[in-house]
Amino acid sequence: MDTVVPPSRRVLVDCVHSATAAPSLHNSQPWRFRIRSGRIDVYADPDRRLPVLDPQGRELMISVGAAVLNLRLALREAGYLNDLQLFPEPGVVARVTATHPEPVSDELAALAEAIPHRHTNRLPFAHLAVPEKVLDKLRDAAHAEGAVLAVATPEGRDAILRLAGTADRVLRARPGYTTELARWTGDPRHDGVPIWAAGPWDALEAVPIRDFAQLSGEPRKRERFEPYPTILVLATHGDDRLAWVRAGQALQRVLLTATWHGVASTPIGQPVEVPEIRRRLLDPASGLSVQMVLRIGYGRMAGRTPRRPVTDVLTRQ
Numbered sequence: 210m211d212t213v214v215p216p217s218r219r220v221l222v223d224c225v226h227s228a229t230a231a232p233s234l235h236n237s238q239p240w241r242f243r244i245r246s247g248r249i250d251v252y253a254d255p256d257r258r259l260p261v262l263d264p265q266g267r268e269l270m271i272s273v274g275a276a277v278l279n280l281r282l283a284l285r286e287a288g289y290l291n292d293l294q295l296f297p298e299p300g301v302v303a304r305v306t307a308t309h310p311e312p313v314s315d316e317l318a319a320l321a322e323a324i325p326h327r328h329t330n331r332l333p334f335a336h337l338a339v340p341e342k343v344l345d346k347l348r349d350a351a352h353a354e355g356a357v358l359a360v361a362t363p364e365g366r367d368a369i370l371r372l373a374g375t376a377d378r379v380l381r382a383r384p385g386y387t388t389e390l391a392r393w394t395g396d397p398r399h400d401g402v403p404i405w406a407a408g409p410w411d412a413l414e415a416v417p418i419r420d421f422a423q424l425s426g427e428p429r430k431r432e433r434f435e436p437y438p439t440i441l442v443l444a445t446h447g448d449d450r451l452a453w454v455r456a457g458q459a460l461q462r463v464l465l466t467a468t469w470h471g472v473a474s475t476p477i478g479q480p481v482e483v484p485e486i487r488r489r490l491l492d493p494a495s496g497l498s499v500q501m502v503l504r505i506g507y508g509r510m511a512g513r514t515p516r517r518p519v520t521d522v523l524t525r526q
């Protein structure tokens with residue numbers, strides 16, 4: 210019988226480092242990891258949930274799911290097939306176990322290499338359509354993780370942008386919104402959204418990018434955003450914690466596939482954070498639950514936001 214040598218702790222720590230590059234709501238990084246021989250357990254950190262925007266912890270689980278996808282890809286890039294169990298025991302969101310050594314495929318290697326280059330881009334995009342071939346790859350990426358990605362039609366896009374604008378106003382009026390935003394914006398060292406990442410304000414106010422610089426007191430630059438943004442809707446069958454972790458993995462696979470093809474992206478979470486508006490984003494007959502709206506396109510480079518050091522997110526044995 211072959212003896213399988215599990216990856217060293219060093220390799221697994223590097224994989225956790227890749228996991229922490231995942232996107233998360235307001236860069237809250239609501240995750241923790243524990244390394245055991247040949248496996249990594251992933252936990253949600255409830256102290257990093259945003260109770261005003263995310264009372265159910267849906268976006269917390271999406272963020273953790275995005276980190277799980279990075280973890281799986283990093284292990285594949287390190288040369289290990291791996292097995293994923295979701296909610297294997299109380300308190301553990303995901304258990305990723307290295308099984309057998311096997312060379313990584315070109316596609317998964319490309320996705321793993323995209324991890325450090327994926328950034329949320331809140332800048333205006335060029336007036337350029339995303340080719341159908343790339344949109345197909347994004348749909349396939351969501352499908353590979355058990356989710357559905359729909360590209361909005363022109364009428365759908367206009368309706369979604371209007372709903373997102375309304376949702377943004379509803380959220381700003383929610384009690385506690387400003388206090389929560391203040392906790393996660395400013396000039397953070399290891400988490401939260403820095404002011405420089407907020408981007409300019411859309412001069413035509415048509416693209417409702419979340420305003421992370423609202424409390425900065427600095428004058429906002431106005432720029433014209435693309436008049437016809439490409440809008441995607443990510444949805445799942447089911448709407449429980451399992452579906453949310455799947456949605457997070459699908460979201461990250463879509464974002465990394467976009468990065469690989471030189472396509473920039475902005476999650477637009479507001480319309481999904483207001484239940485009455487969320488229900489109006491897709492035809493109820495589809496039986497699907499919307500988990501995220503995305504804007505994609507071609508733009509100037511966005512920068513890298515801070516992350517907590519790996520030692521802060523690793524739980525000792």
Ligand SMILES: Cc1cc2nc3c(=O)[nH]c(=O)nc-3n(C[C@H](O)[C@H](O)[C@H](O)COP(=O)(O)O)c2cc1C
Binds near residue numbers: 236269271330477
């Ligand atoms: C569940 C979720 C919701 C998000 N919602 C928004 C949003 O509404 N607007 C936005 O600009 N970015 C949104 N983001 C992106 C995060 O703000 C971003 O991932 C985080 O600040 C870290 O920056 P990075 O993506 O550049 O690494 C969201 C990300 C996740 C995972």
